[in-house]
Amino acid sequence: MKQIVAMVLLAVFLLVPGISLFAEAxxxxxxxxxxxxxxxxxxxxxxxxxxxxxxxxxxxxxxxxxxxxxxxxxxxxxxxxxxxxxxxxxxxxxxxxxxxxxxxxxxxxxxxxxxxxxxxxEPAVPESKYNRPGDTGWYRVQLGTFSNTKTVLQLFEKFHSIGFRPSVEVAQESLIRLSLRWIPEREKESSLKILESLGFKDVLLRSDTNPFL
CATH class of the missing domain: 2.40.40.10 (RlpA-like domain)
Structure with a gap:
């Protein structure tokens, strides 16, 4: 009897519009x-x-x-x-x-x-053509590529004021790539938490050169 009731309820969920067995994001x-x-x-x-x-x-x-x-x-x-x-x-x-x-x-x-x-x-692991961090002990985070220099300047000053080492490079003509350089291993997790609190989640984290070599 319980099996029959369960099958009836399942049929209702599947056939009645607007009813879903799964929570929608x-x-x-x-x-x-x-x-x-x-x-x-x-x-x-x-x-x-x-x-x-x-x-x-x-x-x-x-x-x-x-x-x-x-x-x-x-x-x-x-x-x-x-x-x-x-x-x-x-x-x-x-x-x-x-x-x-x-x-x-x-x-x-x-x-x-x-x-x-x-x-x-939504993939379990973000898709990226970049390699994950290597073994240099230093990391860099790529924040994005921008065409608005004012936006880049504002972000540069913002991250510099809270202790990061922002870096810019011309990606293509008037487009500018903004990254945070030389994040030491011991500060990696705390830095990622700060970035997440600022809206930068699942950023690209890559190995960086050792600034002392």
């Missing part, structure tokens, strides 16, 4: 924008070549390799993208799309739209 709401680069432009934050024709996106803290369904709350359109970059670093904006993804949402001309993000898949 909370959806993030905010503004989506899109960004572009030269055809032979810089690498994304996870080490891939930026591809304006790919359905990928930048997010501040979702793991690289996460698949997100971006819903346009106005027109009902949606597109599935893979997170492979960091950004956008503008208040109120929650995701930066490639031109291809922007066209799929019919937002290429508009520039920005209100969206809702639905996580479809």
């Amino acid at each position: 909370p959806r993030e709401q905010g503004i989506a924008s899109w960004y572009d680069s030269d055809p032979n432009g810089p690498l994304t934050a996870n080490g891939e070549q930026f591809d304006p024709t790919a359905l990928t996106a930048a997010h501040k803290n979702l793991k690289f390799g996460t698949i997100v369904r971006v819903h346009d709350v106005n027109n009902g359109l949606s597109v599935d993208v893979r997170i492979n970059d960091r950004g956008p670093f503008v208040d109120g904006r929650i995701i930066d799309l490639t031109p291809a993804a922007a066209r799929a949402l019919d937002m290429y001309e508009k520039g920005i739209i209100p969206v809702e993000l639905e996580i479809l898949y």
Whole structure:
């Protein structure tokens, strides 16, 4: 009898719309924008070549390799993208799309739209083309690549003021890559916790050169 009841309840869950056996992850709401680069432009934050024709996106803290369904709350359109970059670093904006993804949402001309993000898949380990930290005893964190020099300056001053050693390099023409250099092994975990509290989660951590050699 108990087995029959259980089967009936299972059938109800499976057949009745709106009822799910699994808890749905909370959806993030905010503004989506899109960004572009030269055809032979810089690498994304996870080490891939930026591809304006790919359905990928930048997010501040979702793991690289996460698949997100971006819903346009106005027109009902949606597109599935893979997170492979960091950004956008503008208040109120929650995701930066490639031109291809922007066209799929019919937002290429508009520039920005209100969206809702639905996580479809999240990898256990972030996807990255970079090697994990080596055995030098020193680490570096890549925060992202930016086109706005004012944003870079603000972040540079912010991290410098709290004891980090920020470093900048020109990635491609006017694009600037911002990293934190020479983090010693003993400060690695505490540094990552500080970065996470500031919104930089699942950042790229790589081995760095020994500054004393």
